[in-house]
Amino acid sequence: MxxxxxxxxxxxxxxxxxxxxxxxxxxxxxxxxxxxxxxxxxxxxxxxxxxxxxxxxxxxxxxxxxxxxxxxxxxxxxxxxxxxxxxxxxxxxxxxxxxxxTNLDIAEGGVNDWMAEALGLRQTVPIEQTSSDEYLKLVTFVPASHLEAVRSAVWATGAGHIGNYSHCSFNTEGTGTFQPEEGTNPYTGQQGKLEHAAEVRFETIIPSSLRNKAVQALIKSHPYEEVAYDLYPLALPGKAYGLGRVGKLDAPVTLGEFVETVKKGLDVPTVRVVGDLQGTVKKAAVLGGSGSRYVNGALFKGADVIVTGDIDYHTAHDALLAGIAIIDPGHNTExxxxxxxxxxxxxxxxxxxxxxxxxxxxxxxxxxxxx
CATH class of the missing domain: 3.40.1390.30 (NIF3 (NGG1p interacting factor 3)-like)
Structure with a gap:
């Protein structure tokens, strides 16, 4: 098909x-x-x-x-x-x-991660943060009989993660009230009669990018005809997204040795180099495409060298003066x-x-x- x-x-x-x-x-x-x-x-x-x-x-x-x-x-x-x-x-x-x-450059497991992996960089972080996936608190009220079904459906979307912990939630028993009006088909209770229902307040955390997916899963798995839920913005730093990567090498190498790693890893026959070929490289930065404006960011993150394309003459001079090496394998390495x-x-x-x-x-x- x-x-x-x-x-x-x-x-x-x-x-x-x-x-x-x-x-x-x-x-x-x-x-x-x-x-x-x-x-x-x-x-x-x-x-x-x-x-x-x-x-x-x-x-x-x-x-x-x-x-x-x-x-x-x-x-x-x-x-x-x-x-x-x-x-x-x-x-x-x-x-x-x-x-x-740029979404493919920035994406986790995308262009800059592929390039960093090819160069042997470890424990990478973005050179420059461009956005973050802010957290939301999702709260709903569900009968105890359907709590596991609703929780599982919401968690399956990627909700409930705090750091390296998954399936995070808080659950409080209580009593909900509602009165089904004309035209309703309530899961429990009768039209025109105030209903007192034993419910569980289920709350969990979701990244804003999963908002629609999590809410759809909640509504689909919930037994009620009308699902009550709340979304609260949280003052917590979300997952950071950014351009380029800075990471450590497994062992220090000379700039000249790292040049050979770049040529092999990125499949290029030649590169342009700024810096002392005998200088030591412990930490490196990489950015696919044109990276002149990110040289200072790489230096600020502690990189000894940045691997990127389209470096202009004056940026190269400034980098040499600042003490960061450059390897320019061209734009086509993407x-x-x-x-x-x-x-x-x-x-x-x-x-x-x-x-x-x-x-x-x-x-x-x-x-x-x-x-």
Missing amino acids: LAKGQTVIQYMEQFAPKSIAVPDDRIGLQLGTLQKEITGVLVALDVTEEVIDEAIALNANLIIAHHAIIFRPLKSLQTSTPMGRLYEKLIKHDIAVYISH KIMKPGVAGVLQARLHADKYTTPVHASIIDTEVFRFI
Whole structure:
């Protein structure tokens, strides 16, 4: 059974929620429709004509890419221009294009985590926090006979976690009152008669990102026709999301040795380096894409070196003066997202018995050539 477009993207957004992207990022469906069966998914870093030809050959009618194909507002769509021809080809072959960019960078287990893992970084934290998933207190009132069913349903959504503890709740017995009016079909009691019901006040903690999911699970599992529940914001720090990663190495190495780790781990033949190749690296930072503005953040977090792309001349001089080394393997190292995303999506589709294949693009979209 082939998956619908909305189903594939639901899996994608569960992994890399749009809500954690930086403001104004060009993400989401940029071309085509998801109102169709997906014959194949192609995961690519960039959408080029060669990538489109690859999708056509694979019978893939959905491309999930990291870099947007529409970055600035279009004033016209002329098919005589290079980009116009690209859009025309996608439309003629009914290929939709969905973009997952900074949300995929930031996501737990996403681009920056894949890069950090490839470089052997441990105990990682973001270079710069971009948002947090604030906590809410969910409270409801349920008959004791249905308490376990309701608790289990709510906990199954991911609610009830405090640090390394799960299934956290507080439960208080009490008496609830209500009077069913005309047109009701009460679980207990009679229309027009005040009812006194023995109930349990069940309260637990949920991240705000799970609010809708937890409330839906509560309502579905609760026996009452009208479910009473409360949601309270909590002054507790939620899960932090951010760009880049800073982590420790298993053992100190020289900058020159770490360069070789970067080249092998990120699959690049050459890098640009700022710093003393004999200097010691104990803690490193990594950020996919353009990272010039994050060098100071990496330094503040105690990194001896930052691995990132598109470093400009003056940033390199400032870093050298400040005492942090830089390894610039280029922007294209984000290609690590191709097998990463393809693996995540294929596993989730397979688990739900869908036969839609997911392919990692084999097209090299690196535009620079080193001679």
